[in-house]
Amino acid sequence: MNEPHAGLKLGQKAPDFEINAYDPVADDFRKVSLKAQTDAKRWTILFFYPADFTFV
Amino acid sequence: MGADIVTVSTDTEFVHLAWRKSEKELQSVRYLMGADPTGNLARAFGVYDEDTGLALRGTFIISPEGTVLNSEVNFYNLGRNVDELMRKFKANIYMARKTGEVCPSKWKDEGDKTLSPSARMVGKVHEALQG
Numbered sequence A: 001m002n003e004p005h006a007g008l009k010l011g012q013k014a015p016d017f018e019i020n021a022y023d024p025v026a027d028d029f030r031k032v033s034l035k036a037q038t039d040a041k042r043w044t045i046l047f048f049y050p051a052d053f054t055f056v
Numbered sequence B: 001m002g003a004d005i006v007t008v009s010t011d012t013e014f015v016h017l018a019w020r021k022s023e024k025e026l027q028s029v030r031y032l033m034g035a036d037p038t039g040n041l042a043r044a045f046g047v048y049d050e051d052t053g054l055a056l057r058g059t060f061i062i063s064p065e066g067t068v069l070n071s072e073v074n075f076y077n078l079g080r081n082v083d084e085l086m087r088k089f090k091a092n093i094y095m096a097r098k099t100g101e102v103c104p105s106k107w108k109d110e111g112d113k114t115l116s117p118s119a120r121m122v123g124k125v126h127e128a129l130q131g
Helices: A034-039 B013-022 B040-044 B082-097 B125-130
Strands: A018-023 A028-033 A043-048 B003-009 B032-035 B057-062 B068-074
Touching: A018 B013, A028 A034, A028 B032, A034 A043, A043 B082, B013 B032, B057 B082, B068 B082
Parallel strands: A043 B003, B003 B032
Antiparallel strands: A018 A028, A018 B032, A043 B057, B057 B068
16 A cells, blocks of 8 residues: 655654665765764755666 | 755665666766665655555655655656756755745746745735735
């Protein structure tokens, strides 16, 4: 079952996360986390998509 | 003010690397490509499709304080408009600086008409937008 936006409220704190990522600029892997973003006082745009090697 | 775009799918970071390097359309890509193979991040943002194991096309703008300010979710078959995403993003940055102002639907960029809601504007939004 899909429940878009379940548990997510605008104007409230985003769910904490830390995930692995590929950084094309450094051509290396690194972690990205909400805490690192807020510690660095940076805006974050999360852009979800279904899958690599498809036709985004 | 700095911002980072993080794209996220349920692929691993290794697949992101391989895709970035093999697909010529992605040669200019500089944003971080996040890996969510468990789907936990997509689930936390309500965009995980349990039937397919994939993430729907969800976009979320998070402020430097960690607050979610925008959400937009499209089903698989509808792409996102980057101009509209940038409009929302710029509006958020503007309103973070000018906390008394709000950006109407036609606001596109700094210098465009904003509104400063007050008791005097009630019922007079049309006039305020003209002014």
